[in-house]
Amino acid sequence: MTTIKFTFNGKAIELTTDPSRRFLDVLRNDLRHTGPKEGCGEGECGACAVLINGHIVNSCILPLANVHQQEVMTIEAFSKTKRYAIIEEAFIHEGSVQCGICIPGMIIATESLLNKNPDPTESEIRIGLSGNLCRCTGYNMIVKAVQRAKERGRGLW
Protein backbone atom coordinates (compact mmCIF):
# COMPACT_ATOMS: atom_id res chain seq x y z
CA MET A 1 0.00 0.00 0.00
CA THR A 2 1.21 3.45 -0.88
CA THR A 3 -0.44 6.84 -0.60
CA ILE A 4 -0.89 8.51 -3.96
CA LYS A 5 -1.71 12.21 -4.06
CA PHE A 6 -3.01 14.00 -7.12
CA THR A 7 -5.39 16.66 -8.31
CA PHE A 8 -8.58 15.03 -9.43
CA ASN A 9 -11.01 17.22 -11.37
CA GLY A 10 -9.72 20.30 -9.58
CA LYS A 11 -9.58 18.84 -6.04
CA ALA A 12 -6.51 17.56 -4.22
CA ILE A 13 -7.10 13.93 -3.22
CA GLU A 14 -5.17 11.06 -1.59
CA LEU A 15 -5.69 7.34 -2.06
CA THR A 16 -3.99 4.57 -0.13
CA THR A 17 -4.01 1.44 -2.26
CA ASP A 18 -1.89 -0.76 -4.53
CA PRO A 19 -0.09 1.74 -6.83
CA SER A 20 0.33 -0.78 -9.65
CA ARG A 21 -3.47 -0.89 -10.20
CA ARG A 22 -4.78 0.34 -13.53
CA PHE A 23 -5.88 3.94 -13.18
CA LEU A 24 -9.07 3.02 -15.09
CA ASP A 25 -10.13 0.65 -12.27
CA VAL A 26 -9.41 3.29 -9.64
CA LEU A 27 -11.50 5.82 -11.58
CA ARG A 28 -14.47 3.54 -12.15
CA ASN A 29 -14.51 1.44 -8.98
CA ASP A 30 -12.99 3.63 -6.25
CA LEU A 31 -13.84 7.13 -7.48
CA ARG A 32 -17.08 6.08 -9.20
CA HIS A 33 -16.37 8.02 -12.37
CA THR A 34 -17.64 5.90 -15.22
CA GLY A 35 -17.16 8.35 -18.09
CA PRO A 36 -13.90 6.60 -19.06
CA LYS A 37 -14.87 3.20 -20.54
CA GLU A 38 -13.02 -0.06 -20.95
CA GLY A 39 -12.81 -1.05 -24.60
CA CYS A 40 -9.69 -3.05 -25.38
CA GLY A 41 -7.88 -2.80 -22.04
CA GLU A 42 -4.54 -2.63 -23.81
CA GLY A 43 -4.02 0.89 -25.01
CA GLU A 44 -5.37 0.54 -28.53
CA CYS A 45 -8.85 2.09 -28.58
CA GLY A 46 -8.86 5.26 -26.45
CA ALA A 47 -12.25 4.58 -24.79
CA CYS A 48 -10.58 4.95 -21.37
CA ALA A 49 -8.86 8.26 -22.17
CA VAL A 50 -8.40 10.98 -19.54
CA LEU A 51 -6.44 14.22 -19.46
CA ILE A 52 -3.23 14.24 -17.44
CA ASN A 53 -1.79 17.76 -17.23
CA GLY A 54 -4.01 18.63 -20.21
CA HIS A 55 -2.81 15.79 -22.48
CA ILE A 56 -4.65 12.64 -23.50
CA VAL A 57 -3.50 9.41 -21.78
CA ASN A 58 -5.12 5.94 -21.82
CA SER A 59 -6.01 5.05 -18.24
CA CYS A 60 -6.29 1.28 -18.88
CA ILE A 61 -2.52 0.82 -19.03
CA LEU A 62 -1.58 3.64 -16.69
CA PRO A 63 -0.41 2.47 -13.27
CA LEU A 64 -1.94 4.57 -10.49
CA ALA A 65 1.59 5.38 -9.26
CA ASN A 66 2.23 7.41 -12.41
CA VAL A 67 -0.49 9.95 -11.59
CA HIS A 68 1.21 10.78 -8.26
CA GLN A 69 1.42 14.59 -8.01
CA GLN A 70 -0.13 15.09 -11.45
CA GLU A 71 -3.33 16.83 -12.53
CA VAL A 72 -6.07 14.54 -13.75
CA MET A 73 -9.26 15.61 -15.48
CA THR A 74 -11.96 13.20 -16.63
CA ILE A 75 -14.85 13.80 -19.00
CA GLU A 76 -17.12 14.41 -15.96
CA ALA A 77 -15.32 17.65 -15.05
CA PHE A 78 -14.44 18.59 -18.60
CA SER A 79 -18.15 18.48 -19.49
CA LYS A 80 -18.67 21.54 -17.26
CA THR A 81 -16.35 23.77 -19.31
CA LYS A 82 -16.97 26.25 -22.14
CA ARG A 83 -14.66 24.30 -24.42
CA TYR A 84 -16.77 21.21 -23.86
CA ALA A 85 -19.94 23.09 -24.76
CA ILE A 86 -18.42 24.00 -28.13
CA ILE A 87 -17.26 20.43 -28.78
CA GLU A 88 -20.63 18.99 -27.74
CA GLU A 89 -22.54 21.28 -30.07
CA ALA A 90 -20.20 20.35 -32.94
CA PHE A 91 -20.57 16.59 -32.33
CA ILE A 92 -24.38 16.94 -32.24
CA HIS A 93 -24.47 19.20 -35.29
CA GLU A 94 -22.34 16.87 -37.40
CA GLY A 95 -24.15 13.72 -36.24
CA SER A 96 -20.90 12.31 -34.85
CA VAL A 97 -22.44 10.08 -32.20
CA GLN A 98 -24.06 6.72 -32.80
CA CYS A 99 -23.75 4.13 -30.01
CA GLY A 100 -21.65 6.62 -28.03
CA ILE A 101 -19.16 4.35 -26.30
CA CYS A 102 -16.13 5.91 -27.98
CA ILE A 103 -17.36 9.48 -27.48
CA PRO A 104 -15.92 10.37 -24.05
CA GLY A 105 -12.52 9.32 -25.44
CA MET A 106 -13.08 11.18 -28.72
CA ILE A 107 -13.91 14.36 -26.80
CA ILE A 108 -10.83 13.99 -24.60
CA ALA A 109 -8.74 13.48 -27.77
CA THR A 110 -10.32 16.60 -29.34
CA GLU A 111 -9.56 18.71 -26.26
CA SER A 112 -5.97 17.39 -26.07
CA LEU A 113 -5.42 18.15 -29.77
CA LEU A 114 -6.91 21.68 -29.69
CA ASN A 115 -5.03 22.43 -26.48
CA LYS A 116 -1.77 21.72 -28.27
CA ASN A 117 -2.76 22.98 -31.71
CA PRO A 118 -5.82 25.29 -31.84
CA ASP A 119 -5.89 25.33 -35.66
CA PRO A 120 -5.22 21.77 -36.88
CA THR A 121 -5.46 20.78 -40.56
CA GLU A 122 -7.64 17.82 -41.49
CA SER A 123 -4.62 15.55 -41.49
CA GLU A 124 -3.51 16.83 -38.08
CA ILE A 125 -7.03 16.12 -36.77
CA ARG A 126 -6.84 12.55 -38.06
CA ILE A 127 -3.46 12.10 -36.37
CA GLY A 128 -4.83 13.64 -33.17
CA LEU A 129 -7.68 11.12 -33.15
CA SER A 130 -5.59 8.20 -34.42
CA GLY A 131 -5.50 6.38 -31.08
CA ASN A 132 -9.30 6.36 -30.76
CA LEU A 133 -11.38 3.68 -32.44
CA CYS A 134 -15.02 4.11 -33.39
CA ARG A 135 -17.00 1.09 -34.60
CA CYS A 136 -20.04 3.07 -35.74
CA THR A 137 -19.44 6.35 -37.50
CA GLY A 138 -16.67 5.78 -40.03
CA TYR A 139 -14.80 8.75 -38.49
CA ASN A 140 -15.61 11.41 -41.09
CA MET A 141 -18.40 12.95 -39.03
CA ILE A 142 -16.11 13.11 -36.02
CA VAL A 143 -13.38 14.81 -38.05
CA LYS A 144 -15.97 17.32 -39.30
CA ALA A 145 -17.07 17.99 -35.73
CA VAL A 146 -13.51 18.81 -34.69
CA GLN A 147 -13.26 21.21 -37.67
CA ARG A 148 -16.49 22.88 -36.60
CA ALA A 149 -15.39 23.08 -32.95
CA LYS A 150 -12.08 24.74 -33.86
CA GLU A 151 -13.91 27.35 -35.98
CA ARG A 152 -16.68 28.11 -33.51
CA GLY A 153 -14.36 27.99 -30.51
CA ARG A 154 -11.68 30.35 -31.83
CA GLY A 155 -9.99 32.10 -28.92
CA LEU A 156 -11.01 29.44 -26.40
CA TRP A 157 -7.96 27.28 -27.07
Added chain:
Amino acid sequence: MVEHVIPKNLEEALKYLNAKPYKVIAGGTDLMVQHRAWSALSPNFKTPLLFCFNLNALKYIKVQNDEIAIGSMTDLETLLDHPLTPEILRKVISVMASPAIRKVSTLSGNIINASPAADSLLALYALDAKVVCRSLHTEREVLVSEMVLGPRKTQLKAHEIITEIRIPKTSFTHTTFVKVGGRLADAISKVAFVGCAQIVNNQVKDLRIVLNAVSATLIRQKAIESQWLNKAPNVLQSQMDTILEAYEAYIQPIDDQRSNKYYRKQTALNLIKQFINTL
Protein backbone atom coordinates in the same frame (compact mmCIF):
# COMPACT_ATOMS: atom_id res chain seq x y z
CA MET B 1 0.76 -7.71 -3.56
CA VAL B 2 4.37 -7.11 -4.57
CA GLU B 3 6.41 -4.36 -2.98
CA HIS B 4 6.25 -0.92 -4.61
CA VAL B 5 8.32 2.19 -4.29
CA ILE B 6 7.90 5.64 -5.82
CA PRO B 7 11.36 7.12 -5.28
CA LYS B 8 11.60 10.85 -4.59
CA ASN B 9 14.77 11.35 -6.58
CA LEU B 10 17.39 9.47 -8.57
CA GLU B 11 19.69 8.93 -5.57
CA GLU B 12 16.86 7.24 -3.69
CA ALA B 13 16.05 5.12 -6.76
CA LEU B 14 19.70 3.99 -6.98
CA LYS B 15 19.72 3.05 -3.28
CA TYR B 16 16.59 0.94 -3.62
CA LEU B 17 18.00 -0.75 -6.74
CA ASN B 18 21.22 -1.48 -4.90
CA ALA B 19 19.33 -3.20 -2.09
CA LYS B 20 17.06 -5.36 -4.27
CA PRO B 21 16.55 -6.09 -7.97
CA TYR B 22 13.46 -3.93 -8.38
CA LYS B 23 11.87 -3.80 -11.80
CA VAL B 24 12.06 -0.25 -13.12
CA ILE B 25 8.74 0.88 -14.53
CA ALA B 26 8.76 3.94 -16.76
CA GLY B 27 5.54 4.70 -18.68
CA GLY B 28 4.39 1.11 -18.21
CA THR B 29 2.98 0.84 -21.75
CA ASP B 30 4.76 -2.47 -22.31
CA LEU B 31 4.78 -3.75 -18.73
CA MET B 32 1.08 -3.09 -17.98
CA VAL B 33 0.03 -4.96 -21.13
CA GLN B 34 2.42 -7.86 -20.47
CA HIS B 35 1.18 -8.19 -16.86
CA ARG B 36 -2.47 -7.60 -17.60
CA ALA B 37 -4.95 -9.44 -15.32
CA TRP B 38 -8.75 -9.47 -15.32
CA SER B 39 -10.40 -6.06 -15.20
CA ALA B 40 -10.49 -4.60 -11.68
CA LEU B 41 -7.64 -6.85 -10.47
CA SER B 42 -4.08 -5.68 -9.89
CA PRO B 43 -1.67 -6.54 -12.71
CA ASN B 44 0.18 -9.79 -12.07
CA PHE B 45 3.68 -8.49 -11.31
CA LYS B 46 5.95 -10.96 -9.51
CA THR B 47 8.92 -8.70 -8.80
CA PRO B 48 9.08 -5.56 -6.64
CA LEU B 49 8.46 -2.41 -8.66
CA LEU B 50 10.22 0.93 -8.76
CA PHE B 51 8.04 3.62 -10.37
CA CYS B 52 10.41 6.08 -12.04
CA PHE B 53 8.31 7.88 -14.66
CA ASN B 54 7.84 11.00 -12.55
CA LEU B 55 11.52 11.48 -11.65
CA ASN B 56 11.76 15.02 -13.00
CA ALA B 57 15.56 14.99 -12.91
CA LEU B 58 15.42 12.41 -15.74
CA LYS B 59 13.20 14.54 -17.99
CA TYR B 60 15.35 16.74 -20.24
CA ILE B 61 16.78 17.15 -23.73
CA LYS B 62 20.01 19.10 -24.05
CA VAL B 63 23.21 19.47 -26.03
CA GLN B 64 26.21 18.03 -24.22
CA ASN B 65 29.62 18.05 -25.93
CA ASP B 66 28.92 16.84 -29.46
CA GLU B 67 25.88 14.88 -28.46
CA ILE B 68 22.17 15.28 -27.77
CA ALA B 69 21.53 14.00 -24.25
CA ILE B 70 18.01 12.80 -23.44
CA GLY B 71 16.93 12.04 -19.87
CA SER B 72 15.52 8.52 -19.74
CA MET B 73 12.07 9.53 -18.44
CA THR B 74 11.44 12.01 -21.28
CA ASP B 75 8.25 10.95 -23.03
CA LEU B 76 8.06 10.35 -26.80
CA GLU B 77 5.49 13.11 -27.39
CA THR B 78 7.87 15.66 -25.89
CA LEU B 79 10.66 14.32 -28.11
CA LEU B 80 8.41 14.59 -31.15
CA ASP B 81 7.94 18.32 -30.55
CA HIS B 82 11.48 19.20 -29.41
CA PRO B 83 13.79 21.12 -31.80
CA LEU B 84 16.88 19.14 -30.68
CA THR B 85 15.40 15.75 -31.62
CA PRO B 86 17.31 14.39 -34.65
CA GLU B 87 15.19 14.40 -37.82
CA ILE B 88 15.19 10.63 -38.38
CA LEU B 89 14.26 9.92 -34.74
CA ARG B 90 11.39 12.38 -35.04
CA LYS B 91 10.14 10.67 -38.22
CA VAL B 92 10.10 7.31 -36.46
CA ILE B 93 8.43 8.57 -33.28
CA SER B 94 5.72 10.32 -35.30
CA VAL B 95 4.23 6.95 -36.27
CA MET B 96 4.84 5.10 -33.02
CA ALA B 97 1.65 4.19 -31.14
CA SER B 98 -0.71 7.19 -30.72
CA PRO B 99 -0.59 10.61 -29.02
CA ALA B 100 -2.01 9.07 -25.80
CA ILE B 101 0.61 6.30 -25.65
CA ARG B 102 3.50 8.52 -26.73
CA LYS B 103 2.81 10.86 -23.81
CA VAL B 104 3.58 8.05 -21.36
CA SER B 105 6.21 5.99 -23.11
CA THR B 106 9.97 6.30 -23.23
CA LEU B 107 13.00 5.43 -25.34
CA SER B 108 14.51 3.46 -22.44
CA GLY B 109 11.32 1.37 -22.24
CA ASN B 110 11.45 0.66 -25.98
CA ILE B 111 15.14 -0.32 -25.67
CA ILE B 112 14.84 -2.60 -22.61
CA ASN B 113 11.62 -4.19 -23.83
CA ALA B 114 13.91 -5.32 -26.67
CA SER B 115 11.25 -6.28 -29.17
CA PRO B 116 12.52 -7.29 -32.64
CA ALA B 117 9.85 -4.88 -33.96
CA ALA B 118 10.79 -1.92 -31.73
CA ASP B 119 10.56 1.21 -33.87
CA SER B 120 12.67 3.79 -32.03
CA LEU B 121 15.57 1.33 -32.21
CA LEU B 122 15.69 1.83 -36.00
CA ALA B 123 16.75 5.44 -35.47
CA LEU B 124 18.85 4.74 -32.37
CA TYR B 125 20.87 2.04 -34.20
CA ALA B 126 21.29 4.28 -37.25
CA LEU B 127 22.48 7.21 -35.13
CA ASP B 128 24.94 5.10 -33.06
CA ALA B 129 23.05 6.12 -29.92
CA LYS B 130 24.32 5.03 -26.51
CA VAL B 131 22.64 4.51 -23.17
CA VAL B 132 24.07 5.49 -19.81
CA CYS B 133 23.46 2.73 -17.25
CA ARG B 134 23.89 3.70 -13.62
CA SER B 135 23.90 1.80 -10.37
CA LEU B 136 24.70 3.22 -6.93
CA HIS B 137 28.44 2.82 -7.48
CA THR B 138 28.91 2.41 -11.23
CA GLU B 139 28.23 4.17 -14.48
CA ARG B 140 28.79 2.80 -17.98
CA GLU B 141 27.97 3.81 -21.51
CA VAL B 142 26.80 1.14 -23.97
CA LEU B 143 25.78 1.36 -27.63
CA VAL B 144 22.05 0.69 -27.96
CA SER B 145 22.86 -1.92 -30.63
CA GLU B 146 25.05 -3.76 -28.09
CA MET B 147 22.58 -3.35 -25.23
CA VAL B 148 20.02 -5.46 -27.04
CA LEU B 149 20.96 -9.16 -27.08
CA GLY B 150 17.79 -10.83 -28.35
CA PRO B 151 14.00 -10.74 -28.05
CA ARG B 152 13.31 -9.37 -24.51
CA LYS B 153 17.01 -9.85 -23.65
CA THR B 154 19.44 -7.06 -22.87
CA GLN B 155 22.73 -6.72 -21.05
CA LEU B 156 21.23 -4.37 -18.42
CA LYS B 157 22.34 -5.59 -14.98
CA ALA B 158 20.01 -6.18 -12.05
CA HIS B 159 20.97 -3.08 -10.08
CA GLU B 160 21.17 -0.72 -13.03
CA ILE B 161 18.81 1.91 -14.40
CA ILE B 162 19.21 3.76 -17.70
CA THR B 163 19.51 7.44 -16.89
CA GLU B 164 20.33 8.96 -20.27
CA ILE B 165 20.33 8.31 -24.01
CA ARG B 166 23.18 9.98 -25.92
CA ILE B 167 23.03 10.63 -29.64
CA PRO B 168 26.11 11.86 -31.49
CA LYS B 169 25.33 14.87 -33.70
CA THR B 170 25.44 13.79 -37.35
CA SER B 171 24.18 15.30 -40.54
CA PHE B 172 22.80 13.44 -43.52
CA THR B 173 21.73 14.55 -46.98
CA HIS B 174 19.23 11.65 -47.20
CA THR B 175 17.03 10.15 -44.49
CA THR B 176 14.21 7.72 -45.14
CA PHE B 177 11.86 5.92 -42.80
CA VAL B 178 9.19 3.47 -43.91
CA LYS B 179 7.00 1.46 -41.56
CA VAL B 180 4.76 -1.27 -42.93
CA GLY B 181 1.96 -1.92 -40.46
CA GLY B 182 -1.69 -2.95 -40.39
CA ARG B 183 -2.97 0.45 -39.26
CA LEU B 184 -1.56 3.97 -39.32
CA ALA B 185 -1.54 4.33 -35.52
CA ASP B 186 -1.03 1.77 -32.76
CA ALA B 187 0.42 -0.81 -35.15
CA ILE B 188 3.39 -3.04 -34.47
CA SER B 189 5.64 -3.17 -37.55
CA LYS B 190 5.40 -6.05 -40.01
CA VAL B 191 8.73 -4.68 -41.15
CA ALA B 192 10.22 -1.19 -40.95
CA PHE B 193 13.26 0.51 -42.43
CA VAL B 194 15.56 3.43 -41.78
CA GLY B 195 18.15 4.59 -44.31
CA CYS B 196 20.52 7.54 -43.82
CA ALA B 197 23.24 8.74 -46.17
CA GLN B 198 25.59 11.63 -46.65
CA ILE B 199 26.43 12.33 -50.29
CA VAL B 200 29.19 14.87 -50.94
CA ASN B 201 30.42 15.70 -54.45
CA ASN B 202 28.57 12.71 -55.82
CA GLN B 203 30.30 10.32 -53.40
CA VAL B 204 28.69 8.30 -50.62
CA LYS B 205 30.50 9.49 -47.49
CA ASP B 206 28.21 7.89 -44.94
CA LEU B 207 25.65 5.09 -45.32
CA ARG B 208 23.45 3.53 -42.63
CA ILE B 209 20.74 0.95 -43.16
CA VAL B 210 18.60 -0.53 -40.39
CA LEU B 211 15.67 -2.99 -40.52
CA ASN B 212 13.34 -4.26 -37.80
CA ALA B 213 11.04 -7.26 -37.49
CA VAL B 214 13.05 -9.44 -39.87
CA SER B 215 15.38 -11.17 -37.38
CA ALA B 216 15.79 -11.74 -33.63
CA THR B 217 17.30 -8.28 -33.19
CA LEU B 218 17.36 -5.31 -35.54
CA ILE B 219 19.73 -5.53 -38.50
CA ARG B 220 22.50 -3.02 -38.99
CA GLN B 221 25.57 -4.31 -40.79
CA LYS B 222 28.39 -1.78 -40.62
CA ALA B 223 30.67 -4.11 -42.59
CA ILE B 224 28.32 -4.02 -45.58
CA GLU B 225 27.83 -0.24 -45.31
CA SER B 226 31.57 0.52 -45.28
CA GLN B 227 32.18 -1.45 -48.50
CA TRP B 228 30.14 1.12 -50.42
CA LEU B 229 31.70 4.31 -49.09
CA ASN B 230 33.57 6.77 -51.35
CA LYS B 231 31.73 5.50 -54.41
CA ALA B 232 29.24 7.32 -56.58
CA PRO B 233 25.54 6.52 -55.92
CA ASN B 234 25.20 5.12 -59.46
CA VAL B 235 27.89 2.55 -58.67
CA LEU B 236 25.74 1.28 -55.77
CA GLN B 237 22.69 1.34 -58.03
CA SER B 238 24.43 -0.68 -60.73
CA GLN B 239 25.53 -3.29 -58.19
CA MET B 240 22.17 -3.59 -56.47
CA ASP B 241 22.11 -7.40 -56.64
CA THR B 242 25.39 -7.66 -54.74
CA ILE B 243 24.13 -5.33 -52.03
CA LEU B 244 20.81 -7.12 -51.67
CA GLU B 245 22.50 -10.52 -51.54
CA ALA B 246 24.75 -9.31 -48.72
CA TYR B 247 21.68 -8.23 -46.69
CA GLU B 248 19.69 -11.32 -47.59
CA ALA B 249 22.01 -13.44 -45.47
CA TYR B 250 20.92 -11.52 -42.35
CA ILE B 251 17.21 -11.23 -43.12
CA GLN B 252 15.64 -14.19 -41.29
CA PRO B 253 12.04 -13.29 -40.53
CA ILE B 254 9.39 -15.44 -38.89
CA ASP B 255 5.70 -16.08 -39.56
CA ASP B 256 3.39 -14.60 -36.92
CA GLN B 257 -0.07 -13.05 -36.59
CA ARG B 258 1.10 -9.83 -38.24
CA SER B 259 2.80 -11.14 -41.35
CA ASN B 260 4.76 -14.00 -42.89
CA LYS B 261 8.38 -14.77 -43.74
CA TYR B 262 8.08 -14.38 -47.48
CA TYR B 263 6.32 -11.01 -47.34
CA ARG B 264 8.70 -9.65 -44.73
CA LYS B 265 11.84 -10.68 -46.59
CA GLN B 266 10.72 -9.39 -49.96
CA THR B 267 9.50 -6.10 -48.47
CA ALA B 268 12.75 -5.59 -46.56
CA LEU B 269 14.78 -6.10 -49.75
CA ASN B 270 12.48 -3.77 -51.70
CA LEU B 271 12.93 -1.06 -49.06
CA ILE B 272 16.72 -1.26 -49.27
CA LYS B 273 16.53 -1.12 -53.06
CA GLN B 274 14.12 1.81 -53.06
CA PHE B 275 16.38 3.77 -50.70
CA ILE B 276 19.56 3.19 -52.70
CA ASN B 277 17.74 4.24 -55.86
CA THR B 278 16.94 7.61 -54.25
CA LEU B 279 20.60 8.46 -53.51
